[in-house]
Amino acid sequence: MLPTEKDAGSASMSQVSTSTERANQADVAYGRLKQLILDGTLPAGAQMLEQEAATRLEMSRTPVREAMVRLRQEGMVEIRPRHGMRVLPISASDMAEIYAVLTALEGTAAELVAQRGITPRQLAQLRGAVADMQTALERSDLKAWAAADEQFHLHLVRLSGNSRLIQMVGQLWDQAHRARMLTLQLRPTPSNSVKEHADLVDAIAAGDGPRARKVHEDHRRRAGTMLVDLLDRLGLNQL
Amino acid sequence: MLPTEKDAGSASMSQVSTSTERANQADVAYGRLKQLILDGTLPAGAQMLEQEAATRLEMSRTPVREAMVRLRQEGMVEIRPRHGMRVLPISASDMAEIYAVLTALEGTAAELVAQRGITPRQLAQLRGAVADMQTALERSDLKAWAAADEQFHLHLVRLSGNSRLIQMVGQLWDQAHRARMLTLQLRPTPSNSVKEHADLVDAIAAGDGPRARKVHEDHRRRAGTMLVDLLDRLGLNQL
DNA sequence: GCGCGCATTAATGAATGCATTAATTGCGGC
DNA sequence: GCCGCAATTAATGCATTCATTAATGCGCGC
Numbered sequence: 001m002l003p004t005e006k007d008a009g010s011a012s013m014s015q016v017s018t019s020t021e022r023a024n025q026a027d028v029a030y031g032r033l034k035q036l037i038l039d040g041t042l043p044a045g046a047q048m049l050e051q052e053a054a055t056r057l058e059m060s061r062t063p064v065r066e067a068m069v070r071l072r073q074e075g076m077v078e079i080r081p082r083h084g085m086r087v088l089p090i091s092a093s094d095m096a097e098i099y100a101v102l103t104a105l106e107g108t109a110a111e112l113v114a115q116r117g118i119t120p121r122q123l124a125q126l127r128g129a130v131a132d133m134q135t136a137l138e139r140s141d142l143k144a145w146a147a148a149d150e151q152f153h154l155h156l157v158r159l160s161g162n163s164r165l166i167q168m169v170g171q172l173w174d175q176a177h178r179a180r181m182l183t184l185q186l187r188p189t190p191s192n193s194v195k196e197h198a199d200l201v202d203a204i205a206a207g208d209g210p211r212a213r214k215v216h217e218d219h220r221r222r223a224g225t226m227l228v229d230l231l232d233r234l235g236l237n238q239l
Numbered sequence: 240m241l242p243t244e245k246d247a248g249s250a251s252m253s254q255v256s257t258s259t260e261r262a263n264q265a266d267v268a269y270g271r272l273k274q275l276i277l278d279g280t281l282p283a284g285a286q287m288l289e290q291e292a293a294t295r296l297e298m299s300r301t302p303v304r305e306a307m308v309r310l311r312q313e314g315m316v317e318i319r320p321r322h323g324m325r326v327l328p329i330s331a332s333d334m335a336e337i338y339a340v341l342t343a344l345e346g347t348a349a350e351l352v353a354q355r356g357i358t359p360r361q362l363a364q365l366r367g368a369v370a371d372m373q374t375a376l377e378r379s380d381l382k383a384w385a386a387a388d389e390q391f392h393l394h395l396v397r398l399s400g401n402s403r404l405i406q407m408v409g410q411l412w413d414q415a416h417r418a419r420m421l422t423l424q425l426r427p428t429p430s431n432s433v434k435e436h437a438d439l440v441d442a443i444a445a446g447d448g449p450r451a452r453k454v455h456e457d458h459r460r461r462a463g464t465m466l467v468d469l470l471d472r473l474g475l476n477q478l
Numbered sequence: 479g480c481g482c483g484c485a486t487t488a489a490t491g492a493a494t495g496c497a498t499t500a501a502t503t504g505c506g507g508c
Numbered sequence: 509g510c511c512g513c514a515a516t517t518a519a520t521g522c523a524t525t526c527a528t529t530a531a532t533g534c535g536c537g538c
Contacts, residue, residue: 024521049489060523061490066308073312075403082489082530097401104347104404108339162336164314164414165343168407175403263491288519299493300520321500321519 025059029067032057037076037087038177044089044238052084074171089238090179092231098176099224105169106153107217109160114204114212116161125155126201134194142184145193152197156216179239180227187230264302269309271296276315276326277416283328283477291323313410328477329418331470337415338463344408345392346456348399353443353451355400364394365440373433381423384432391436395455418478419466426469 023031033053036042053064068085071077077085090098118126132148150173157169196219203212231239262270272292275281292303307324310316316324329337357365371387389412396408435458442451470478 026521051489062522062524065491066305066521069305069308070312073309075406081491084489097403100347100351100401101344101404101407104343105340108343112339162339164336164411165340167314168340172403265491290519301492301494304521305491320521323519 025063026066026070029053029057029059029063030070033064033067033071033085034076034174037071038174040178040181042087044087044178047084047086049084075175088175090176091237091239092228095176095179095231096224096228098172099220099227102169102172102176103217103220103224105165105172106157106220107213109157109162109165109169110200110204110216111209111213112160112162112165113156114207114209116159117207118159118204122155122159123201123205126152126204127198129155130194130197130201133197137190137194140189142189145190146180146184149190149193149197156200179231179236182239183227183230183236186234187226264298265305265309268292268296268298268302268306272303272306272310272324273315273413276310277413279417279420281326283326283417286323286325288323314414327414329415330476330478331467334415334418334470335463335467337411338459338466341408341411341415342456342459342463344404344411345396345459346452348396348401348404348408349439349443349455350448350452351399351401351404352395353446353448355398356446357398357443361394361398362440362444365391365443366437368394369433369436369440372436376429376433379428381428384429385419385423388429388432388436395439418470418475421478422466422469422475425473426465 033042033048042048050061050064050068053068054061057064068077068079071085072079075088077087079085129148129152133145133152136142136144136148153173157166160166196215200212200215200219203215231237272281272287281287289300289303289307292307293300296303307316307318310324311318314327316326318324368387368391372384372391375381375383375387392412396405399405435454439451439454439458442454470476
C-alpha cells in the first residue's frame with residue numbers, strides 16, 4: 001500500500017478493500033474526508049454532519065458513515081450523535097503523547113532495519129532523503145525540508161518490515177500532521193537535522209541495531225520536546 | 240474505559256459512543272463479535288457473513304457491518320466481499336511482529352510509570368498481581384497465572400497515562416490473545432515470571448525509568464522469543 | 479430582558495429495498 | 509468423469525425510508 005496521489009503530503013497507510021483495488025464509495029469517502037483533515041481544510045474542532053459530507057461527496061450517508069467510523073478509530077475525529085464528526089484538536093499534551101509513542105516505535109524500527117540489513121539501493125534512498133533535507137535547508141525552504149524529512153521517516157519505518165509497527169506509526173503521523181505543518185514556520189531552524197539523520201543512516205549501514213535505536217530515539221525525543229515546548233510557549237492548544 | 244463484564248478475559252479497550260454510555264446496536268455487535276473471536280468460538284480462519292452475524296445477533300446488517308469494519312481496523316479480521324469477515328490467523332511471524340512492537344510500547348510504559356511516580360495504592364496493585372502470579376504458580380494453575388499476568392500488564396500500561404499507548408497495546412493484546420490462550424498449556428512453566436515482575440516493580444518504586452524500561456523490555460523480549468519458538472517448533476501457524 | 483415549557487425540526491441509528499456481480503449450480507458435449 | 513458455458517443464486521454496497529429523540533425555536537409570564 002503505497003501512498004497514491006490522493007495521499008500526497010500524508011504518510012497515511014490507508015486500508016482499502018482486500019479483494020480488489022477498486023475503490024468503493026466508503027473508501028472514496030474515507031480518503032476524501034481524511035484529506036480534508038490533513039490539509040487543514042477541516043481545521044481542529046470543525047464539525048461535519050453525515051448529510052453534509054454526503055452532499056459534498058455526492059453520495060449517500062451509508063458510505064460516509066463508514067468513513068467516519070474509520071476516522072474515529074484512527075483517532076482523527078470524534079463522532080457525536082446529531083453533531084456529526086468533529087476533528088479532534090491536538091494540544092501540547094497530545095503532542096507529548098504522540099511523540100512518546102513515536103519515539104518508542106521509530107526507535108524500534110531503526111533497530112529492526114539495522115538488524116535486517118539494508119541493500120545499497122535502500123541505503124541510497126535514505127541518503128537521498130538526507131541530501132534533500134540538506135538542499136532544502138541551504139535554500140531555507142522549510143517546506144521542502146519537512147517533505148524530505150517525512151520521506152526519510154517513511155522509508156525508515158517501511159524498511160522495518162513490521163506491518164503492525166508501520167500501521168501504528170502512520171496513524172500517529174496522521175494525528176500529528178496538521179499541527180506539524182501549522183507550526184513549521186514557527187519552529188527553530190532544524191540545523192542539526194541533517195547530521196542526526198546521517199548518523200542514523202551510518203549506524204544502520206554498520207548494522208549496529210542498538211546504536212541506530214539510540215540515535216533515532218534521541219532524535220525523536222528532541223524533536224518531540226521542541227514541538228511540545230513550542231506549543232506550550234505559544235499557547236497553541238487546538239491545532 | 241474499564242473492562243466491563245462483557246470484556247472479561249480481554250484487555251480490550253473498546254471504543255464506544257462518546258456522548259452517552261448507552262450502547263447502540265453497532266457497539267453491541269462489536270462487543271459480541273469480538274468476544275466470539277477472543278474466546279475462540281470463532282477460530283482462526285472462521286468466516287461469518289454479514290447476514291449470518293445479523294441473524295445470530297438478532298439485528299439488521301447495518302450495525303453488524305459497522306462492527307466488522309471496526310474489527311477489521313483493529314487487525315482482528317479481514318473483510319472479503321461475498322465471504323463476510325474472516326478471523327485473521329496468527330502465525331509465528333505475526334507473533335514475532337506483535338511482540339517486537341509490544342516490547343517497545345510496554346518498555347516505554349514502564350519508563351513513563353517510573354518517571355511519573357506511583358502511589359502506594361497503585362504500587363500495592365502491582366505487587367498484588369505479582370503475588371497472585373506466585374500463588375497461581377505454587378498451585379500449578381497456569382490459567383490463574385495468565386490472568387494475574389494480564390492484570391499486571393494492564394495495570395502497568397494504564398499507569399503510563401498515555402492514552403494512545405494504552406489503545407495500541409490493547410489492540411496488540413487482542414490480536415495475540417487467542418494464540419496465547421491456546422498455547423498456555425504447551426509453554427514452559429514461567430518460573431522466572433514472579434521475579435521478573437517483582438524486579439520491574441522495584442525499579443518503578445525506585446523511580447528508575449531507564450531501569451524499569453530495560454527490565455521490562457528484556458522480560459517482554461524473552462516472552463516473545465519463547466512464544467515464537469514454541470509456535471515454530473510445534474508448527475502452529477494458524478492460531 | 480430572562481427563564482421556562484412546549485412544539486417543531488432535524489440528525490441519527492437502524493431497517494429495508496434494490497442494483498450489481500461474484501460465486502455456485504446445472505447442463506451438455508466430449 | 510471432466511470441462512466449459514449459461515443460468516441462477518446470493519452477498520454485498522449503497523440508497524432510501526422510518527422511528528427515535530436531542531436540539532432548536534417560539535411564545536408566554538415575570
